[in-house]
Amino acid sequence: MTFNSVSYVILGFLRDCPRSGYDIKTIVDRSTRFFWAASYGQIYPELKRLAEEGLVEPVDEPSGGRRRTEYRITSTGLAALHEWLATAPRTNELRDEGMLKIFFADELEPAERVALYRSVRAHHEGVLERLRAIEPFARERGGHPYEVLKHGLALHDLAVAWATGLEQRESRS
């Protein structure tokens, strides 16, 4: 069986407890979403596929009063997760339109440039706000998820500082 980028997020989050596709989407959006997103269009088909391959299995009595399918990770699935975790990461991609626009910003008028810096800063401040809203809960739980969150904060702090610095440089010239 071949795995794709969403396989391991699913396995990773099922390691804690059984969850439905909906649960996985929710928890991804509150955690890994900032560096590893996943959509329903990926999650549901992949859950089905992982179940066919025996890496996860549906739980008999799902929690809650609604019709839903919770999956639990199997020992095969746990082994696959572990094997993946123990190999060197490969994907590291950034796609940042703000950096691209700033790259070409020699083309702009000073006022337009300042507006660009501000919109880049505003974007990263928005992300920081959302990350800071999660921070108290992540801190309480600690562990590696919290380390990753702190790194995310540092990354976006750096971007804010960069945009701020460019704006100040502009006003000095």
Add this chain to the structure above:
Amino acid sequence: MTFNSVSYVILGFLRDCPRSGYDIKTIVDRSTRFFWAASYGQIYPELKRLAEEGLVEPVDEPSGGRRRTEYRITSTGLAALHEWLATAPRTNELRDEGMLKIFFADELEPAERVALYRSVRAHHEGVLERLRAIEPFARERGGHPYEVLKHGLALHDLAVAWATGLEQRESRS
């Protein structure tokens, strides 16, 4: 006409001087590649499309002894580039398998964890090395491309420091 992510990189680099698809690919790989990649499979069809729409036009006497098609940006193309530059950026996506693995690293044995930190650090050190190789040329030219490069260096420096810190924390415990 609808634009895609590669349209503006092309227009941006044609702003300086006429270039072929091959030239554009080469210059992208040496500059924006770290935050905005583009492949031949995108560049060639898009150049054709931009030419049909009158945003770029083939140059009559391409440089060099080989058969090649150089394109020059038109005034319409320049206007489109400018309009795009003057609107707030939207795309900002990170896809980082290293962060994802570290997120789930509570699952690993200490030795495996250290190996993970090291491979993450090695990745970012590799990028830093490539960026530093470009640095002298970018510094000489200056302007916004150099500002973006410096930010890229800072970003990967931060990632290296993060991985190093995690490793040290591991050895202390």
Add this chain to the structure above:
DNA sequence: GACGGCATGTAAGTCGTTACATGATTTG
């Protein structure tokens, strides 16, 4: 004359998002 780099392109396939469709249950 072989090899590396220049040069253009396409086909196939993967990846991922968005929008839509559907319907149940809880809460105000």
Add this chain to the structure above:
DNA sequence: CAAATCATGTAACGACTTACATGCCGTC
């Protein structure tokens, strides 16, 4: 009972990579 939220899924589309095919030019 209306609205929000829970819950599952698919279809269509767009983005992007990889691999391949082709051939020329310059140089060793």
